[in-house]
Amino acid sequence: MIAKELIGRESEPILLKIKSEEVRKFAEAAGIKCDDRVPATFVGTLIQSNIGEFELPIPGMIHGEQKITYHRPLFIGDSVTYKRRVKDVYERIGKSGKLIFVVVETIGYDFSGELVFTSCSTLITRATEEEGL
Secondary structure, eight states: OOOGGGTTOBOOOEEEEOOHHHHHHHHHHHTOOOOSBOOTTGGGGOOOOOBTTBOSSOTTOEEEEEEEEESSOOBTTOEEEEEEEEEEEEEEEETTEEEEEEEEEEEEEOTTOOEEEEEEEEEEEEOOTTOOO
């Protein structure tokens, strides 16, 4: 169940080595040039972690918005450790009824502890009867 109690929950840290093949496939699918630098939206694919007992993505959930900030370039071969955290949960009434918005923040650091990127994604799903915020 999605509720405000999820705010602040974090995933375990995930260690990720940026692999050439994954970046190449991503760049090809996005129709952009692939070089040693990781494409700007690549970190949006980092969904390899559950946040506590809360699994993402939830079937039927759609991606509403994403903002990515790089604090330094990310290159093929780099390793980063990232965590995901539920930053906010709120509801709105839409044409199809009550919608629940989940804001998930992803933060990545390199081995020296330097902040590499931050990403904030807003995910949207329809509320079920028992999901009252």
